[in-house]
Amino acid sequence: MTRQALHQFNNFHHTILNILNSTAASLSQTRQAHAHILKTGLSNDSHLVTKFLSLYANHLCFADATLVLDSVPEPNLFSFSTLIYASSKHNRFNHALRIFSRMLSQGLVPDSHVVPSVVKACAGLAALRTGQQVHGIASVSGLASDSFVQSSLVHMYIKCDKIRVAHKVLDTMPQPDVVALSALVAGYARQGCVDEAKELFDEMGDVGVEPNLVSWNGMIAGFNHSGLYSEAVLMLQKMHLRGFQPDETSISSGLPAVGDLEDLEMGVQIHGYVIKHGIGSDKYVVSALIDMYGKCACTSEMSQVFDDMNQMDIGACNALIAGLSRNCLTENALRVFRQIEGQGVELNVMSWTSMIACCSQNGKDIEALELFREMQIAGVKPNSVTIPCLLPACGNIAALMHGKAAHCFSLRREISNDVYVGSALIDMYAKCGRIQASQHCFDGMPTRNLVCWNAIMGGYAMHGKAKEAMDIFHLMQRSGYKPDFVSFTCVLSACSQSGLIEEGWYYFNSMSGEHGIEARVEHYACMVTLLGRAGKLEEAYSMIRKMPFKPDACVWGALLSSCRVHSNVSLGEAAAKKLFELEPKNPGNYILLSNIYASKRMWNEVDRVRDTMKSMGLRKNPGCSWIEVKRKVHMLLAGDKAHPQMAQIIEKLDKLSMEMKKLGFFPITNYVLQDVEEQDKEQILCGHSEKLAVVFGILNTHQGFSSSSN
DNA sequence: ATAGGGTTAG
Incomplete structure (x- = not known):
C-alpha cells in the first residue's frame, strides 16, 4: 500500500467510524461506508454488521438490510433482533416475521428483547395464529414471565379482539403496569364491554397503579367508539375535574361524542379550550371540530374551522365532506371532493366512500354509481363500508346489474358475510324486484343482527307478501331478537300493503303495550295507508288528528293517495292543502289531486291545478x-x-x-x-x-x- | 434496542 493510499484508507476509516457512531447518518453515507467495508473485508465484525442493519432499516431500505444479513455466514441473535425491531417499528410486519422465522431456522433461541418486536408484528397484522405460536415459543423459552413480553402479548391479543385472553395474560403479571392496563381498558371499552372497562379502570388503584392521562383517554375513545356518547362526555368532564389537562387525544376522542349528542354549547366551550391551550393545529383535533360542527348543523362554523387549518389533511377533508353530506349540501360536498382531487392530496377509501354515501343519500344515484367506477379506476379499493353505501343507489333506481356487480365484488373481497353488506344486499335485491335473491342472501349469512332481519322483513313488505313478513317478525323474536321501531315499520307496511286491518291494529297497539316502543310518525303513516286503502278515510283522518306530533308529508301523502283510490274530493283537498305547504315543489301531489278531480269529471278544477303546476315550473317526473x-x-x-x-x-x-x-x-x-x-x-x-x-x-x-x- | 390512548365513511 502506498503512502497516499494508506492515508486515504485512514481517512475513510475515520469517516466510517464517525458515520457509524452518528445515528443520523444519511443513506448515501451509509452506502459509501458499507461499500468500503465490503472492499476492505471487515464484514465479519458482528458489531459493524448490526450497525449497518439498523442504519439501512431506519432508512426503510429493507432489501439492503437483508442483503447485509445475507452476507454474514452466521448472524448472531443481536443482528436478527435489531432488524426485527426496526422492521416492526416501521410497520414492515411481514418482513419482521420472515426474519424471525429465519432466525429460528438457524437454531437461535429468542430472548426477551426480540419477542416483543415479533409479537408487535403479529399485532400489527392481527395475525392471531402466528401470535399464539410466538406466545408458545416464548413460554417454552422461559420468557413468559418477562414483563415486556407479557405486555406485548396483552397488546397483541387486544388487537386480535381476544380481550379476555389478553386479560388472562395480564392477570399472570406480578406487577401489571399502567401501560398494559390502559390498553386493556381501551380494548374493553372499544368492544362495548363498558362494565368490564369501568371495573378495570376503577380497580387500577387497588393494584397500586394510578390511572394516567392515557388511561382516561382510552376510556373516552372506547365509549365514543361503542356509541356511548354521554358516557364519553361524562368521562371527559370528570378527568378535567380530577386535575388532568385534556390533551389532543382526549379532545379528539371526546368531541365526536359531543357532536352526536348535538350539544353545541359544550362543543363551543371545548373549541374555546382548544384555542386557549394552543392545540388547534393538531389534525385530529381539527377533524373532530369539523365533525362536531357538522353534527350540530353549524355549517358555516364547520367551514370556518376547515379554512383556518394551516395544513391540508385528508382526515379533515373527509370530515368536511361528511359534514356537508349530513346537511344535504351535496353540491358543496362534490365541489370540495373535486378540489381535493385537484390539489394533489390523495383521496383515500373514506373520502370515496363518504362521497358515494352522500350521493346515494341525497338522490344522486347515478352519480354514486359513477363515483364507484371512478374510485376503482383511481386504484382505491372499496371496503366493507363502501358497498353498503353504494347498494342503496342501485336499489333506488332498480339497477340490478350494478347491484349484482357489487355483490360479486363483495364475494371476491370476502366481505359478503359482513352484516351491513348482507343487509344492504337484501334490501337492494328486494328493491330490484328479486325477493328470492334477498332471501338467498339472508339464508347465507353466518351471523345476523336486527338490521338483517328488518331488511328481509322490509323486502317482503315491499313485495306485498304480508304473510312472509309476519312470519319473519315472529321467527325473529323466537331467535332472540327484540323488534325495534324499524321492525314495526316493516310489519305495519306489510299489513297495509295487504289490507290486513285487524293485524295492523294488533301490531300498532302492541308496540307501546308489549314492547315499550313509542309509535313514530312513520308508524302513523302506515296506519293511515292501511285504513285509507280499505276505504276507511274518516278513520284515517282522525288517526292523523290524534297523532301526538305534527304530521309530516308522508302521513298526508298516504291520505291523499287513499283519496285518489276512493275518489274522495273533500278529504283529498284537505290533504293536498297541507302537502302544498310542506313540499310545494313535489309535482306528485298536484297530479294526485288533479286525478281525483278528473275521476269526478271536475274539469275546471283539473285545469286550475295544472295551471298552478305550470306557473311553478313543475312538470311530471316520469323517472x-x-x-x-x-x-x-x-x-x-x-x-x-x-x-x-x-x-x-x-x-x-x-x-x-x-x-x-x-x-x-x-x-x-x-x-x-x-x-x-x-x-x-x-x-x-x-x-x-x-x-x-x-x-x-x-x-x-x-x-x-x-x-x-x- | 422493547411499550399504552386519537379524527373522518354504514
Missing part, C-alpha cells in the same frame, strides 16, 4: 314511474328464468335507466306508455309470453330514439 315499471319487469323476469334473452333484457334496462336519468327525464313512459292507463300497463307487463315482446318493443323503440338523438 319515478319508470323505475316502478322496471322493478316489475325485474320481478316478472325472475319468474321466467328460462327466457333465453333475459340477461340481455336486464342489461338493456340498466343501461337505459342510466341514460334516461342523465337526460333528466324519462323518454320511455312519455314516449310509449304515455296514454296507457295504469291497469293496462300492468297487463302489458304481467301478461304472458307477449309481455317480453312488448318490453322488447319498448326498448327497441327507445334505442332508436336515443341513438338518433346522440
Whole structure:
C-alpha cells in the first residue's frame, strides 16, 4: 500500500467510524461506508454488521438490510433482533416475521428483547395464529414471565379482539403496569364491554397503579367508539375535574361524542379550550371540530374551522365532506371532493366512500354509481363500508346489474358475510324486484343482527307478501331478537300493503303495550295507508288528528293517495292543502289531486291545478314511474328464468335507466306508455309470453330514439 | 434496542 493510499484508507476509516457512531447518518453515507467495508473485508465484525442493519432499516431500505444479513455466514441473535425491531417499528410486519422465522431456522433461541418486536408484528397484522405460536415459543423459552413480553402479548391479543385472553395474560403479571392496563381498558371499552372497562379502570388503584392521562383517554375513545356518547362526555368532564389537562387525544376522542349528542354549547366551550391551550393545529383535533360542527348543523362554523387549518389533511377533508353530506349540501360536498382531487392530496377509501354515501343519500344515484367506477379506476379499493353505501343507489333506481356487480365484488373481497353488506344486499335485491335473491342472501349469512332481519322483513313488505313478513317478525323474536321501531315499520307496511286491518291494529297497539316502543310518525303513516286503502278515510283522518306530533308529508301523502283510490274530493283537498305547504315543489301531489278531480269529471278544477303546476315550473317526473315499471319487469323476469334473452333484457334496462336519468327525464313512459292507463300497463307487463315482446318493443323503440338523438 | 390512548365513511 502506498503512502497516499494508506492515508486515504485512514481517512475513510475515520469517516466510517464517525458515520457509524452518528445515528443520523444519511443513506448515501451509509452506502459509501458499507461499500468500503465490503472492499476492505471487515464484514465479519458482528458489531459493524448490526450497525449497518439498523442504519439501512431506519432508512426503510429493507432489501439492503437483508442483503447485509445475507452476507454474514452466521448472524448472531443481536443482528436478527435489531432488524426485527426496526422492521416492526416501521410497520414492515411481514418482513419482521420472515426474519424471525429465519432466525429460528438457524437454531437461535429468542430472548426477551426480540419477542416483543415479533409479537408487535403479529399485532400489527392481527395475525392471531402466528401470535399464539410466538406466545408458545416464548413460554417454552422461559420468557413468559418477562414483563415486556407479557405486555406485548396483552397488546397483541387486544388487537386480535381476544380481550379476555389478553386479560388472562395480564392477570399472570406480578406487577401489571399502567401501560398494559390502559390498553386493556381501551380494548374493553372499544368492544362495548363498558362494565368490564369501568371495573378495570376503577380497580387500577387497588393494584397500586394510578390511572394516567392515557388511561382516561382510552376510556373516552372506547365509549365514543361503542356509541356511548354521554358516557364519553361524562368521562371527559370528570378527568378535567380530577386535575388532568385534556390533551389532543382526549379532545379528539371526546368531541365526536359531543357532536352526536348535538350539544353545541359544550362543543363551543371545548373549541374555546382548544384555542386557549394552543392545540388547534393538531389534525385530529381539527377533524373532530369539523365533525362536531357538522353534527350540530353549524355549517358555516364547520367551514370556518376547515379554512383556518394551516395544513391540508385528508382526515379533515373527509370530515368536511361528511359534514356537508349530513346537511344535504351535496353540491358543496362534490365541489370540495373535486378540489381535493385537484390539489394533489390523495383521496383515500373514506373520502370515496363518504362521497358515494352522500350521493346515494341525497338522490344522486347515478352519480354514486359513477363515483364507484371512478374510485376503482383511481386504484382505491372499496371496503366493507363502501358497498353498503353504494347498494342503496342501485336499489333506488332498480339497477340490478350494478347491484349484482357489487355483490360479486363483495364475494371476491370476502366481505359478503359482513352484516351491513348482507343487509344492504337484501334490501337492494328486494328493491330490484328479486325477493328470492334477498332471501338467498339472508339464508347465507353466518351471523345476523336486527338490521338483517328488518331488511328481509322490509323486502317482503315491499313485495306485498304480508304473510312472509309476519312470519319473519315472529321467527325473529323466537331467535332472540327484540323488534325495534324499524321492525314495526316493516310489519305495519306489510299489513297495509295487504289490507290486513285487524293485524295492523294488533301490531300498532302492541308496540307501546308489549314492547315499550313509542309509535313514530312513520308508524302513523302506515296506519293511515292501511285504513285509507280499505276505504276507511274518516278513520284515517282522525288517526292523523290524534297523532301526538305534527304530521309530516308522508302521513298526508298516504291520505291523499287513499283519496285518489276512493275518489274522495273533500278529504283529498284537505290533504293536498297541507302537502302544498310542506313540499310545494313535489309535482306528485298536484297530479294526485288533479286525478281525483278528473275521476269526478271536475274539469275546471283539473285545469286550475295544472295551471298552478305550470306557473311553478313543475312538470311530471316520469323517472319515478319508470323505475316502478322496471322493478316489475325485474320481478316478472325472475319468474321466467328460462327466457333465453333475459340477461340481455336486464342489461338493456340498466343501461337505459342510466341514460334516461342523465337526460333528466324519462323518454320511455312519455314516449310509449304515455296514454296507457295504469291497469293496462300492468297487463302489458304481467301478461304472458307477449309481455317480453312488448318490453322488447319498448326498448327497441327507445334505442332508436336515443341513438338518433346522440 | 422493547411499550399504552386519537379524527373522518354504514
